[in-house]
Amino acid sequence: xxxxxxxxxxxxWSWDQQKAKGxxxxxxxxxxxxxxxxxxxxxxxxxxAFFYHSNIGKEVVGVVEVCSDIHPDSTTDDPRxxxxxxxxxxxxxxxxxxxxxxxxxxxxxxxxxxxxxxxVQPVTEAEWKVVCEMGGLKEPA
DNA sequence: GCCAACGTTGGC
DNA sequence: GCCAACGTTGGC
Numbered sequence: 001x002x003x004x005x006x007x008x009x010x011x012x013w014s015w016d017q018q019k020a021k022g023x024x025x026x027x028x029x030x031x032x033x034x035x036x037x038x039x040x041x042x043x044x045x046x047x048x049a050f051f052y053h054s055n056i057g058k059e060v061v062g063v064v065e066v067c068s069d070i071h072p073d074s075t076t077d078d079p080r081x082x083x084x085x086x087x088x089x090x091x092x093x094x095x096x097x098x099x100x101x102x103x104x105x106x107x108x109x110x111x112x113x114x115x116x117x118x119x120v121q122p123v124t125e126a127e128w129k130v131v132c133e134m135g136g137l138k139e140p141a
Numbered sequence: 142g143c144c145a146a147c148g149t150t151g152g153c
Numbered sequence: 154g155c156c157a158a159c160g161t162t163g164g165c
Contacts, residue, residue: 007163009162032149
């Protein structure tokens with residue numbers, strides 16, 4: 001079981017839209033970056049990920065779960081691009097902002113800080129717990 | 142809206 | 154295989 005963080009501009013695909021998909025989940029398409037794709041290839045069904053709003057909000061707003069194996073990205077014919085599906089698990093009661101993450105010494109090595117532009121990133125178990133705690137989740141999701 | 146950071150593309 | 158040009162991301 002591994003942890004991840006996925007980014008979305010709420011203008012394009014918001015947490016509310018993700019939640020509206022419910023158990024069916026939604027294909028995480030549109031990723032056109034090798035490192036991000038490689039991270040998705042490493043995912044397994046049941047892995048958890050933070051849902052981060054970039055640009056507007058700049059905060060971790062929810063938790064999602066991987067609910068499909070890697071498969072071709074339906075928005076392109078280019079066989080290089082693959083993706084997985086995610087379904088919403090729960091809200092973060094108090095969204096954790098980028099500023100808070102940057103201000104927290106335990107998160108200084110988090111990819112969100114060090115690899116700002118990577119849109120699908122790994123999160124360590126230690127980082128996962130810290131963010132859950134900051135977000136007001138009693139039990140790490 | 143600007144611009145810095147960084148990934149990708151393409152000419153050589 | 155190098156590197157300049159270009160496009161995109163994303164914080165501010």
